[in-house]
C-alpha cells in the first residue's frame with residue numbers, strides 16, 4: 001500500500017467513529033493501481049452522505065455525446081444472451097429474451113456509483129479477470145462496500161435481492177488473499193485466509209462457482225467447498241492437497257471440520273456470514289458460535305491481544321450480508337465486530353448510530369420494514385421504504401380454492417408466458433403431487449427440497465438452469481440467495497410465513513434490474529395476509545385473475 005494511503009488508513013482508524021461523524025471516500029493517486037478511493041471524514045455533517053457530498057462524484061468526468069453512446073453500448077451496458085433455447089414439454093422452442101432484460105447500470109448510477117472496478121481500488125489483475133468475465137460496471141452496493149472493506153472495516157451489507165452483494169464482499173477479499181491479490185508475495189503458510197458461511201448447500205456452491213469464475217480455470221483450486229451432504233474424506237483430501245486460501249461452506253460441515261482439527265483458520269483474515277439473519281436462526285446457533293470463536297483467533301500468541309476482547313475481534317474482519325437486516329443482526333454485529341459499519345447502496349453509517357426499534361406488542365407476524373434498522377434511522381428517512389425488494393418487480397395476488405391452486409399456477413404460467421418459474425409451497429409432501437399434476441398437463445416441472453440427496457438437488461437445479469424444467473416446485477430451501485437470472489416468475493402456492501420470507505422468495509426474480517412478476521395464490525381466507533404484506537413491505541400487490549389465457553386485473557384495483 002502506498003505510504004500516503006497507509007497514513008490515511010492509520011489516521012482513519014485512530015480517528016474512530018466514536019466522534020459520531022460519518023465517513024466517505026476520497027481519491028489517492030497510487031503509483032501501482034492508478035487512482036484509488038479511500039475513506040475520509042466528511043466535513044459537512046449536515047449533508048446526507050453521498051459521493052457528491054464526499055467530494056467523490058465531483059471527480060467523475062461528465063460523459064457526453066458520442067462518448068456517452070459508446071459507454072452505453074460498450075462499457076456500461078450489460079447484455080444478456082438474446083436467445084434462450086429451451087425444451088418445453090416435448091417441443092423444443094426458442095424463446096426470445098424480453099427487451100427489458102438489458103440492464104443498463106450506467107443509466108441508474110446512484111450517489112455511490114462508480115464507472116469501473118479499477119476506480120474502487122481493486123488490483124489490475126482482478127479487474128482484468130472481471131472484464132474478461134463480462135463484469136464491467138460495479139453496482140451501487142459494490143461501489144459502496146468494496147472501498148469500505150478495503151479500508152479494513154467490519155461491515156454489515158444490506159441491499160435488495162439481486163443487487164450484487166456477493167461480489168460486493170468477494171472482490172475486496174480477492175484483492176487481499178489468493179492469486180489475484182495486490183501484493184504478490186510467496187505464501188508462507190497453508191492457513192485458510194478467508195471463510196464464507198452460507199445457510200444452504202446450493203447457495204454455498206453458487207458462491208464457490210462465482211469465486212472459481214473470477215480466479216479462472218488454473219487457480220480455481222484456491223477455493224474449496226465444505227458443504228454438508230458431500231463426501232467428507234474427499235473434502236479433507238482436497239484441503240490437504242490444494243491448500244486453498246478460501247473455504248465456502250455450510251455451518252454444520254465447517255464447524256465439524258474445525259472441531260476435528262482439519263481446518264487451519266487461526267490466521268483467517270475474513271469471515272463472511274452470507275444471509276446472516278438466517279444464520280442467526282436457532283438451528284445454526286451452536287455451529288455459528290463455534291465458527292465465530294475459532295476463525296481468525298490467535299489468542300494466546302499475544303497476551304495483550306488475548307486479554308482484550310476488542311483487540312482479539314479486530315484480528316479478523318467480520319462481514320455480514322443480507323437483503324433483510326433486522327435489529328437482531330445489528331445487535332450481533334456490534335458484539336462480534338469492531339466498530340462495524342452498515343453499508344447500503346446509497347449510504348454508509350456506523351452501526352452504533354442505529355437506535356433500537358421501539359418495543360412492539362401483540363404482533364403475530366414480523367414486519368420486514370418495521371424491523372429494518374434503516375427505517376428506524378433518521379439518517380435514512382429519505383430512502384425508499386422498500387429496501388429488500390428490487391423496484392423492477394410487479395406483485396399480484398389471486399384467489400383459488402386449495403384444491404385448485406396447482407391449476408391456477410398452470411394458468412398463471414401460460415397467461416404470463418413465463419419460461420422459468422419458481423413456485424413455493426410450505427409442505428414438502430405436496431411438492432410431488434403438484435409436479436405430477438403439472439406434468440400430466442404437459443408442463444415440464446420438478447421438485448427441489450432438503451429431503452433429496454445432494455446429487456439429486458444439484459442435478460435438478462442444473463436442469464432448471466438449462467431450461468429443461470419450466471416450473472421448479474420448491475420450499476423455503478430455495479428462497480435465499482439462489483441466483484437464476486432467467487427466472488421471470490415467482491409464485492407463492494403456499495403463503496410465506498412473514499414479509500421477510502416474502503421478500504426473499506420474491507427476490508428470486510427481477511435480478512439485477514430485470515423485470516419479474518410475483519403472484520401469490522391465496523384462499524379467500526388468506527387474502528388479508530397478502531394485504532398485510534403489501535402494507536409491511538410498502539409495495540402494491542394487485543388482485544388479479546387469469547382468464548382465457550390472459551391476466552385480468554381485479555376490478556377494485558382499477559379505481
Ligand SMILES: Nc1ncnc2c1ncn2[C@@H]1O[C@H](COP(=O)(O)OP(=O)(O)OP(=O)(O)O)[C@@H](O)[C@H]1O
Pocket residue numbers: 078134135136137138139142159160161162163164165166167322323480481482483485507511512
Ligand atoms: N457488476 C456487475 N455486473 C454484472 N453482473 C453482476 C454484477 N454484480 C453482480 N452481477 C450478477 O448479478 C446477479 C445477482 O448478484 P448476487 O447473487 O450477488 O445478488 P445478491 O444481492 O446477493 O442477491 P440475494 O440477496 O438474492 O442473495 C448475479 O448473477 C451476478 O453474477
